[in-house]
Amino acid sequence: MSLRVADRLGLADVMTLANAAVGMVAMAAAALGEVRLVAQLILLAAVADGLDGIIARTRGGTAVGPYLDSMADIVSFGTAPGLFVFVAANDVWGPLGSEPPLFAAAAGVAALFVVFSLVRTALYTVYVGEDENRPGIQNTLASSILAAAYLAGLTLVPGLLAATVVLSVLMVAPVPYPKLAARDALAMGVVQMGAIVAPTALRRVFPRVLLIAALAYLTLAPRFYWEE
Incomplete structure (x- = not known):
């Protein structure tokens, strides 16, 4: 049986794979200790994640799309943000290898984020329908908040943890x-691109x-936000 990759993947899936690729690059940047770059790449992955949703709604998705999306989310909005948090702590408190209590705190919080992101993604994939409101905040949102806060200058490690x-x-x-x-996701994407390309511009x-x-x-969204 052939996988028929070209026949079974759509444009939205290609964008999802781009999201995962950016997440992998973010993890590589984390290994080099490039904290700000990791934050920028997490936001870039979030842009790709938003675009794949827009493309799927306007041009149609594929049967494999939801599974690819869930797996990509674990890379870009689970593992990469967890590494980001640890590397950000190491940048200020480091080297954490010589400070076991601080290492345990930073690594423990990073692992907690990865685990909860994994649990949320798995439960959402299995139990939440496409047209239902999503219980819990999106791991994309959680990751974007952490990255945006760091790029905005909120780099105090205890606050980040x-x-x-x-x-x-x-x-x-x-x-x-x-x-x-879609209109709001597009507007947020424009601001995200500004944060990625020029994070220090205009204060x-x-x-x-x-x-x-x-x-x-x-x-505010649980009470006051709705789609038309």
């Missing part, structure tokens, strides 16, 4: 979140606007 713990728990919280409308305006918008969705 505390935010990571809170966002990890919120990923599996029993609060329904509506899907972001870090792009990552700060992105962070404010993401936090507004986080706190």
